[in-house]
Amino acid sequence: MMVIMWFIAVVGLTFAGVRFSGLLDSMLPPGEPEIVRFSPEMPLPAQPNFYLVCGGNRCPPAIRKIDSPVFQVSASQLFSRIEEIAGTMGGKVTLRNAETLHLRIVLRSPVFRFPDWVDLQAVPVEDNTSQLLAYSRSVYGAADLGANKRRLKRVLSRLGEVTQGKVAN
Template sequence: MATDIRTIERPSSPNTYLMAPQGYCSTAQPDADSPVFDASAEVLFDALLGYIANQSGWKITEADRAHCHIDLVAATKLLKFKDDVTIDTLIVENMPGKSRLAIYSRSRVGYHDFGANRKRVSKLVKAIEGELGISA
């Protein structure tokens, strides 16, 4: 079942990371704002699928092209802990050919993730920025 980032309820433990445009989530405050990419939501979605396919220990559990939504499990390198990641690619209103991301990464176990979810999201976003570019 797909996770709806717009209505997530974050735990009190510091083992999640949320990047999303302000106002996208009705029930949670993002940790960071998403950049605007110089690509359509569909092109961004395809770039994400390519990136994910090249990540060791990452497995897509759901990819819905019609809704530009991805759910995946990312295993940590050292101890193979499984973390859940949900990604939405979003059309930017009044900016044709531009898109943004909403990404919610969370640990399944442990109270603290020691920044693992933030690092995962940051690495993903930097890779996609390098491939597609961002809008100034």
């Protein structure tokens, strides 16, 4: 029994040392995905480790998606709000294109530091209205245990709050 307790203690301390030293980040590199172009022909992974937020005809048919609400703010205003939210997500912005209103973030899971990519883009709908296009996907693993869907629902919820609920019906 004492040997098992020592073994658990050694494994726990080793994991803590590796986890908090930043070594897991270098052991699990995120790579660099291609630029996302939201369209009906957009390629999606075969495994269920992604989730989309789309509006209009801008995304491929997929089971793993949420329809984007129409926000009563311009696309550039929505992009500013997206940037505010991205700053609170705890990830690293790796792409910011003010021309296409596209932002890319790499996030890591809290315990094992698995990387996930999140692309967020504001697109105009009509005068002073816009929608969010978002693609969240895991780099490692065949399934995401619902993490990408929860993440995008939080983003939509926060956008509703920071646009002061200006969502068109």
